[in-house]
Amino acid sequence: MSKIYELTVEAVEAGDIITYHPMKLANALRIKDVNRLAVETSVMGDKALVTIYPHDPLARVILADPQMLVMDDRGRVWIGRYHNGRPSMLRLYDPASGSAQRLLLFGTTGAGKSTAGQIILAAMKRSGIAVLYADLKGGQSAPEAYGQTGPGADGNVAWRVTTQEGTMAQLRTTWLTMMDRQERYARLGRSKFLRDRPDPLIYQIVDEANRLLEKGAPYRDEATFYIKDIGRTGRSLGVGIGLFAQAGHLEEMGGSDTLRAMLKEGEVILLRWTSSMMKQLVTDGLLPAGQILAPIPKYAGEVDLVSQFDEEHTDDDRPGTQGTAYNVNGRYPTSKMRFWNIGSPIPTEGLDPMVLDLYGPGAPPEIEEAAWDLIGDAYCQRLDGMEAYRAVFPEPEEDEDGEGGGGRKKGGGAKAAASPVPASQPKPRARTLRDRVQAVLDAHDDPLDALQILELVNADGGREVKLGSVRNTLTAIRN
Ligand SMILES: Nc1ncnc2c1ncn2[C@@H]1O[C@H](COP(=O)(O)OP(=O)(O)OP(=O)(O)O)[C@@H](O)[C@H]1O
Ligand SMILES: [Mg+2]
Structure with missing residues (x-):
C-alpha cells in the first residue's frame, strides 16, 4: 500500500x-x-x-523557510509544489523583456484564494516589489497584509484599501504612476523597464475583484478601463496587475473582453472552480488546447468503502483540498499543485504571527518618490474611502488647472456612481511637475535658481512641492 x-x-x-x-x-x-x-x-x-500514489500526495505541503518566497533570477517565486514534489513557480517578472506580469487567481468561495494571495503578497514584499493591495472584503481577506500609514512606515504592503472608492483611487494612482514612468523613460531613451534601476516593480492587486467588476457594481466601467489599460500598458513599465476573484462567469468580471486578453497572456491559476466558469474557459479556448483538467474535489480521501485495515482512514473528518490548483502557465499545467499551507494550525486571535513571519519585519517597498508629486495625497497619506477617491478625482471646481486631470465626478454623495474616466474616451494627461517647471522657465527669460523656481511653481496654484522634487525635475529637463 x-x-x-x-x-x-x-x-x-x-x-x-x-x-x-x-x-x-x-x-x-x-x-x-x-x-x-x-x-x-x-x-x-x-x-x-x-x-x-498510495495516499494524496498533496495532503501536506509545507513551506520550509520564508526565504523560499524570494524571487529567483528568472523572476519567479516558489508558491507551492506538485504531486511529485517539484516546485510550482509563479512568474512575477520577466528579466529578459523587462516586463511585469498579469496575474489571475480564480476559485470558488473557500477555495483558498486569499491564502494563496498572502503567499504571493509576502513573496512580493520579500522580493522588493511595491504593492497596492485592495481587499474588497473590508480587509478581512488577508488581515496580515496591512498597509503602511505613510512613507517609510512599517507595513506588509505599500498601501492597502478596503473600499470600492479606495480601490478606484488605487487604480488611478497605479495608472498615473505608469504614465509618469512612460514619460520619464521616454526622456531617458529607454525602451524597457529595468528593475530597481531606479524604480521598483509595482503590482496593483485586487482581492475579491468580482465585487468591483460584477454587474451593478458602482464603478464597474471605470474600473474596467483602468484594469485593461494597466494590463496593456503597464507590462513594459514595470507595473503589473493581479486579480483574485470568485467568478461563475467571465461576464461577471467586467465583461469577458476585459479578462480575455489577461487570461490569454497572463499567469493564470485556477483553484477549485464552478463548472460553468470552467466550461467557458474551455469553449473560449483560454485553456491550452486538448487539455482536460480534472476537477478539484472539495474534500480529499475516499468517499466510501473504508477498509478496516487502512489505518490512515480511522478519522471520519475528510481533509479539505483548499489551496489545490492548476498553475496554467507553470511547468506542469495539467498537474495539480498545492499552495504552501501557511499560518498557525489553529486560528489565532488577531494577526497570525506565522503569517506575519512570512512577510518579515519592517517597511515594504514603496512607489518611487519621483512620482509622489503627481500621484498626490491619496497615496502619500495612504487614504481610503471617499477621502481617497476625492483626492484623486477632485470635483471640477477644485480641479487646479488640469492638476489631477480627468477629474470628472458628478455629484458629491458617497453613494454616487461617479464616472472618473469615461471608459470610451481618452483621458487628459495630468499635469506633471515637469510641465509646471517648464511653464515657469518658459515664462522667464532671466536665469532662475532652484529656490526661485520652487517659489514660482508653488505659486501657480497647483500642489505644494518640495525643493528636492524641483531639483530632480531640473536635472531631468537638462538631460
Ligand atoms: N494551501 C492550503 N493548505 C491548507 N489549507 C488551506 C490552504 N489554503 C487555504 N487553506 C484554508 O482554507 C480556508 C479558506 O481559505 P481562503 O480564505 O484563502 O479562501 P478564499 O478562496 O479566499 O475564500 P473566500 O471566498 O471566503 O474569500 C482557510 O481556512 C485556509 O486556512
Ligand atoms: Mg478570500
Whole structure:
C-alpha cells in the first residue's frame, strides 16, 4: 500500500492525442480517491505519465523557510509544489523583456484564494516589489497584509484599501504612476523597464475583484478601463496587475473582453472552480488546447468503502483540498499543485504571527518618490474611502488647472456612481511637475535658481512641492 506506481502511456497511432476522463480513469484503475492519481500529458498530447500514489500526495505541503518566497533570477517565486514534489513557480517578472506580469487567481468561495494571495503578497514584499493591495472584503481577506500609514512606515504592503472608492483611487494612482514612468523613460531613451534601476516593480492587486467588476457594481466601467489599460500598458513599465476573484462567469468580471486578453497572456491559476466558469474557459479556448483538467474535489480521501485495515482512514473528518490548483502557465499545467499551507494550525486571535513571519519585519517597498508629486495625497497619506477617491478625482471646481486631470465626478454623495474616466474616451494627461517647471522657465527669460523656481511653481496654484522634487525635475529637463 506504500508503493508509487508510474505508468507511461503512448497514443496508438502517430498524431493521435491522448484524452481521458479523470474519474473514469480512476474508476478503471480501481482508485476511489481521485487525488491519488496524477496525469501529465506531453506537449504534443501523444504521451502521458500516470502516477498512482498510495495516499494524496498533496495532503501536506509545507513551506520550509520564508526565504523560499524570494524571487529567483528568472523572476519567479516558489508558491507551492506538485504531486511529485517539484516546485510550482509563479512568474512575477520577466528579466529578459523587462516586463511585469498579469496575474489571475480564480476559485470558488473557500477555495483558498486569499491564502494563496498572502503567499504571493509576502513573496512580493520579500522580493522588493511595491504593492497596492485592495481587499474588497473590508480587509478581512488577508488581515496580515496591512498597509503602511505613510512613507517609510512599517507595513506588509505599500498601501492597502478596503473600499470600492479606495480601490478606484488605487487604480488611478497605479495608472498615473505608469504614465509618469512612460514619460520619464521616454526622456531617458529607454525602451524597457529595468528593475530597481531606479524604480521598483509595482503590482496593483485586487482581492475579491468580482465585487468591483460584477454587474451593478458602482464603478464597474471605470474600473474596467483602468484594469485593461494597466494590463496593456503597464507590462513594459514595470507595473503589473493581479486579480483574485470568485467568478461563475467571465461576464461577471467586467465583461469577458476585459479578462480575455489577461487570461490569454497572463499567469493564470485556477483553484477549485464552478463548472460553468470552467466550461467557458474551455469553449473560449483560454485553456491550452486538448487539455482536460480534472476537477478539484472539495474534500480529499475516499468517499466510501473504508477498509478496516487502512489505518490512515480511522478519522471520519475528510481533509479539505483548499489551496489545490492548476498553475496554467507553470511547468506542469495539467498537474495539480498545492499552495504552501501557511499560518498557525489553529486560528489565532488577531494577526497570525506565522503569517506575519512570512512577510518579515519592517517597511515594504514603496512607489518611487519621483512620482509622489503627481500621484498626490491619496497615496502619500495612504487614504481610503471617499477621502481617497476625492483626492484623486477632485470635483471640477477644485480641479487646479488640469492638476489631477480627468477629474470628472458628478455629484458629491458617497453613494454616487461617479464616472472618473469615461471608459470610451481618452483621458487628459495630468499635469506633471515637469510641465509646471517648464511653464515657469518658459515664462522667464532671466536665469532662475532652484529656490526661485520652487517659489514660482508653488505659486501657480497647483500642489505644494518640495525643493528636492524641483531639483530632480531640473536635472531631468537638462538631460
Ligand atoms: N494551501 C492550503 N493548505 C491548507 N489549507 C488551506 C490552504 N489554503 C487555504 N487553506 C484554508 O482554507 C480556508 C479558506 O481559505 P481562503 O480564505 O484563502 O479562501 P478564499 O478562496 O479566499 O475564500 P473566500 O471566498 O471566503 O474569500 C482557510 O481556512 C485556509 O486556512
Ligand atoms: Mg478570500
